[in-house]
Amino acid sequence: MLIFAKILSMEPTNQPPQQNPYDFINNPAQPQKSPGFGANSLKTRLLVVGGGLLILIIIATVVGSFLTNSGKGDLPGLKNLVAEQQELIRIATVGTTKAIDPSVRALAVNTSLSTTTQQQKLIAYLDTRGVKLSKIELAANKSDAIDKELETAVSNNRFDEAFSKIIGSSLQAYNSNLNQAYKAAANTKSKTILEESFNNSVILLGIKPAE
Numbered sequence: 001m002l003i004f005a006k007i008l009s010m011e012p013t014n015q016p017p018q019q020n021p022y023d024f025i026n027n028p029a030q031p032q033k034s035p036g037f038g039a040n041s042l043k044t045r046l047l048v049v050g051g052g053l054l055i056l057i058i059i060a061t062v063v064g065s066f067l068t069n070s071g072k073g074d075l076p077g078l079k080n081l082v083a084e085q086q087e088l089i090r091i092a093t094v095g096t097t098k099a100i101d102p103s104v105r106a107l108a109v110n111t112s113l114s115t116t117t118q119q120q121k122l123i124a125y126l127d128t129r130g131v132k133l134s135k136i137e138l139a140a141n142k143s144d145a146i147d148k149e150l151e152t153a154v155s156n157n158r159f160d161e162a163f164s165k166i167i168g169s170s171l172q173a174y175n176s177n178l179n180q181a182y183k184a185a186a187n188t189k190s191k192t193i194l195e196e197s198f199n200n201s202v203i204l205l206g207i208k209p210a211e
Contacts, residue, residue: 074190075131077181078122080140081197082133084174085119087141091170094150095163104160111167111204118197125193168205175201 088111095108123133146166153162178198185191 074181074184074186075126075129077177077184078126078190079131079133079137081174081177081181081194082119082122082126083138083140084177085115085122086138087143088115088167088170088174089119090142091146091150091163091167095167098150098154098159099163101160104164107167107204108163111171114200114204118193118200121193122197125190171201171205175205 092108092112092115096105096112099105099108126133149162149166150159153159175198178194178201182191182194182198185194
């Protein structure tokens with residue numbers, strides 16, 4: 001009996017407590033939080049939204065730039081035409097005072113009046129598109145060589161001959177540039193002005209306009 005009692009005393013006493021089979025009712029397990037709705041997810045969504053806004057801004061900028069610049073490709077040519085008209089008017093005005101032959105003087109007067117009228121229309125049209133030419137731009141085509149040639153012609157009593165040659169050559173170049181500008185015109189309004197100017201230049205050159 002003593003031996004049996006000793007054996008019993010040697011059995012381990014630190015046995016783990018038995019689990020209550022009803023713990024799942026009294027202490028239900030807490031649900032695991034989904035990692036998809038944490039701070040990282042919010043940050044990701046903010047980055048996606050920010051990236052989308054950036055793309056929209058870039059697209060809007062590109063489209064806005066396109067709309068702003070579209071239809072403006074003809075402006076340099078139109079500005080050059082105004083300067084060309086200015087030089088034609090200047091040369092023709094010299095002819096109105098120094099030409100001796102009535103037909104030469106009539107050509108000078110008609111060129112001055114017709115070109116001035118067309119220039120005013122073109123300047124008014126450019127103004128509607130926000131374009132204004134400075135005095136320097138208006139005088140861009142001024143030719144000192146032509147002035148010198150005409151002065152020499154006056155001294156040699158050959159003004160009418162020299163003037164007719166110069167104004168004819170200038171009108172031919174003007175006529176060609178009007179044709180090119182018409183092809184590049186951005187809208188019906190500019191085409192109408194350029195067509196009228198072209199027809200008038202043809203009349204000045206003594207050529208019947210095509211119907």
